[in-house]
Amino acid sequence: AKLFMDKVPEGASVLEIGPSAGGFLSHLVGKYDLHAVEWNPEDAKFVREVGEIPCEECDVEDAFPDKKFTAIVARQVLEHTEDPYLFLDTCRRKLIGGGWLFLELPNANNALTAVYGIPSFQDWWFSAPHLTYWEPETLMNILDATGFEARVKTTQRFGIAHAMQWILKGSEMKDTKAVAPIKPVHPKHPLGPALNRIFARIDKEYRIQMETLGCTDQLRVFARRSEI
Numbered sequence: 599a600k601l602f603m604d605k606v607p608e609g610a611s612v613l614e615i616g617p618s619a620g621g622f623l624s625h626l627v628g629k630y631d632l633h634a635v636e637w638n639p640e641d642a643k644f645v646r647e648v649g650e651i652p653c654e655e656c657d658v659e660d661a662f663p664d665k666k667f668t669a670i671v672a673r674q675v676l677e678h679t680e681d682p683y684l685f686l687d688t689c690r691r692k693l694i695g696g697g698w699l700f701l702e703l704p705n706a707n708n709a710l711t712a713v714y715g716i717p718s719f720q721d722w723w724f725s726a727p728h729l730t731y732w733e734p735e736t737l738m739n740i741l742d743a744t745g746f747e748a749r750v751k752t753t754q755r756f757g758i759a760h761a762m763q764w765i766l767k768g769s770e771m772k773d774t775k776a777v778a779p780i781k782p783v784h785p786k787h788p789l790g791p792a793l794n795r796i797f798a799r800i801d802k803e804y805r806i807q808m809e810t811l812g813c814t815d816q817l818r819v820f821a822r823r824s825e826i
Contacts, residue, residue, distance in 0.1 A: 599625035610668035669698040701819040706731040709813040718768035748821035758804040
């Protein structure tokens with residue numbers, strides 16, 4: 599949300615596609631003119647009634663037909679669409695000239711499959727809900743073909759503890775430790791601060807190397823509609 603707010607001026611009209619219960623949008627309340635499209639009826643109702651954000655449950659193309667948006671957000675959505683070209687073209691047509699498109703999606707070059715080759719991770723990763731898989735070059739190509747000027751950034755969301763869980767145990771780390779830097783020593787232990795700093799440095803270095811080598815778990819895209 600902070601990266602989004604750094605790019606998109608306050609007061610802009612924003613549409614999030616697939617917001618789930620509206621966690622991302624909750625950070626933008628009061629700063630933007632917010633709208634949403636969500637296909638899960640319970641989540642859509644929550645966004646409307648609790649988040650007080652207009653939320654439709656139809657196809658993206660049919661949503662808010664008389665409105666153009668300054669920015670569209672689609673996090674963990676593109677890989678689930680049957681026709682990615684049509685989806686991105688629809689987003690382009692719903693944006694004003696020069697409008698922003700913000701995407702987040704899994705990276706096909708994720709080290710857990712592309713480098714470590716962990717069979718249990720591959721069985722989990724290549725799942726039925728994921729209809730397509732993307733790496734930076736293919737993502738840039740389709741964005742260019744659909745009329746966007748884009749910058750694709752490789753981003754490591756999960757820490758080294760999550761990677762080690764897959765490597766050593768062949769299973770997912772499901773709690774917040776998967777994202778947060780690992781702190782194996784209780785902070786009140788006399789050695790806690792010193793040892794936890796070592797693990798924090800290791801975790802930070804791991805994330806930096808994943809991003810440098812391009813084998814992160816996520817891709818993050820800021821794109822702009824080419825036509826002004």
